[in-house]
Amino acid sequence: MLRLALAAAAALSPLPALAQEITPDEAQRIDAAVQKALASTGTPSASVAIVRGGRIVLAKAYDKASESIPQSRPDLPYQIASVSKQFTAAAMLLLQRDGKLSLDDTVAKYVPGITGGDTITLRQLLSHTSGLQDYWPQDYSFAAMEKPTTPQGIVDRWAKKPLDFAPGTQWQYSNTGYVVAGLVIEKVAGEPLLSFLQRRVFKPLQITAMDQDLAVGQRYPQGYHRYALGPVRVEKPAARGWLFAAGELAMSPSDLARWDIARMNRQLLTPAEWQAQETAVKLSNGKDTGYGLGVQVGTENGRAQVEHSGEAVGFLSENVVYPDDKAAVVVLTNSDFGNAFTTIAEDITKIVLPAKADTTSADEVAKTVQARRLFDQLRTGTLDPRLLTDDARYYFTKEAQSDYKASLSALGEPAKFEAGRGPRLRGGFVNRNYKVTYGDRTLNVITYAEPGDNGRYEQFLVQPAL
Incomplete structure (x- = not known):
């Protein structure tokens, strides 16, 4: 299968540039990283492409693309x-x-x-x-x-x-x-x-x-889609x-x-x-701003990169280019929950490119007490609709609330509830993210709230993380 994937990737490349092929050890590590991310988050499938030395050296798809396509293929078009x-x-x-x-x-x-x-x-x-x-x-x-x-x-x-x-x-x-x-x-x-x-x-x-x-x-x-850790x-x-x-x-x-x-x-x-x-x-x-014309630009882990992610209804994607290294990683998934798409991209980068120093800045902590309060309401089935905007109330149907309660209550009391990225303005709301830890398990919480001390939540999504 690997030889076929490599052959297909070589045929797709329009450039004769020399590139280091994916070694058997790298291929095995990539497969393990993708499968771990899919299993940990519940993401049904991922399709990836890797560029090294200026040409495609791997194109491979994993697991279920749809109810009618039980095994994804590298040629299938995912929504980016x-x-x-x-x-x-x-x-x-x-x-x-x-x-x-x-x-x-x-x-x-x-x-x-x-x-x-x-x-x-x-x-x-x-x-x-x-x-x-x-x-x-x-x-x-x-x-x-x-x-x-x-x-x-x-x-x-x-x-x-x-x-x-x-x-x-x-x-x-x-x-x-x-x-x-x-x-x-x-x-x-x-x-x-x-x-x-x-x-x-x-x-x-x-x-x-x-x-x-x-x-x-x-x-x-x-x-x-998935409501918290539900089906x-x-x-x-x-x-x-x-x-x-x-x-x-x-x-x-x-x-x-x-x-x-x-x-x-x-x-x-x-x-x-x-x-x-x-x-x-x-x-x-x-x-x-760190943003050019349609792309994020900057340095990540000591490398210059040009990056953008994408989210459609039911899909998440990551495309990151390392221009100085003539390398790129593309990861497309068919879920709109979890962090499999970015984790896979990060793990592949570590496998196919030499390590450099990590320059990630410290997380910004904000409004954690308010967010923890709503999280506890969701896991105990006591959601107060007054804390939500009309759109958020539309999202939290009886089915959604039932899935949130059933899946989160089973985990018990969190060991940690910490602020992650934030705040940043978007769509008239303030985005803040959080990390919830249960022993060796981690959840992500992605929130948007109205500005101000008592701003209602437009979004409060709990998703599996690695």
């Missing part, structure tokens, strides 16, 4: 969600090269009716510094997503609200900004965004990509139209790896355009 943002940004860079727009143009020049559109620049849309409120900060499918929408529908509901801050003064992740960017691209290009990407990006790089709304049914991977359940897809330029793509890990190789070798885009995408945008006060 927000990893798509770098393609939207690339489309705008290509249109700038064509002389059809400038990233310093204001939004109002192309799309009317956007709040602050006469001061928000296209660059600010792509760098999440526009001030437009995010329409999907939650890590679950909220009530409105049961009905189809359009880019204009999203704009009308969210991009005409008051700005969360003056453009350029703060960084806040905003899917709304990318929907507006997609509308700009379509108006300037005179064709649908996906059509433009197929013509100018995917076909030249021999990438097979499709609209994730169409990647559903018996031929495709199926998304899964892993098939997740109902969102209605069509909810991601668009913010995350509309589905592709295989090898196809995404082709794009990573183009990045390493400065293909398709010019070196200056790649550099523009990978340069962190600064705020008006000079602060570095």
Whole structure:
């Protein structure tokens, strides 16, 4: 099986660059890391691709892709969600090269009716510094997503609200900004965004990509969800139209790896355009955001990296490129719970790249007492709905509360409840994460709450961790 996977990976690579093949020992360790992550979190499947020395050296899929595909395959297209943002940004860079727009143009020049559109620049849309409120900060499918929408529908509901801050003064992740960017691209290009990407990006790089709304049914991977540590359940897809330029793509890990190789070798885009995408945008006060145009940029464990993750309904993905090492790791999973996707990527990186010093900063501690209070209510079945927003009350159905209570109460009293990442602003809420420890078992808690001392929770998700 390994020889077949390596042969397939070699055939997929468009580059003759020399690369160190995956050794039998590395392959065994990779398999063990993936299987451990899947088993520990309950994630049904993972599909991975590894680039080393500038070419794909491994493409392999693990376990159940769907109820109709008991064994996943490396060629199956998983929904990559927000990893798509770098393609939207690339489309705008290509249109700038064509002389059809400038990233310093204001939004109002192309799309009317956007709040602050006469001061928000296209660059600010792509760098999440526009001030437009995010329409999907939650890590679950909220009530409105049961009905189809359009880019204009999203704009009308969210991009005409008051700005969360003056453009350029703060960084806040905003899917709304990318929907507006997609509308700009379509108006300037005179064709649908996906059509433009197929013509100018995917076909030249021999990438097979499709609209994730169409990647559903018996031929495709199926998304899964889990309430706390309850049963892993098939997740109902969102209605069509909810991601668009913010995350509309589905592709295989090898196809995404082709794009990573183009990045390493400065293909398709010019070196200056790649550099523009990978340069962190600064705020008006000079602060570095750590985010370029559709990608996170910085240093992790002593290595320069270009990274982005993605979340669709039932899917999580991680794409990280180490340009100085000519390496990349792509991990696509069909669950929207747990940290298997990032843990697998981290473990593979440790296996295939030489170790460097860990420069991770200390965790920020905030509002732990409030979060622990709600956690205890969920595990004891005493949830107080007054602590939740309307969307959170919609999420915590009787079934959800039953799964939370049954699975968490069985673990008993936690040994530790600690703050992790946070706080950061998104969609008008404050995101904070926590880690819950039971002896040798760990859970992650991902929260969004209204600002202020007594802000209600928009999201409080408990997920398995490694």
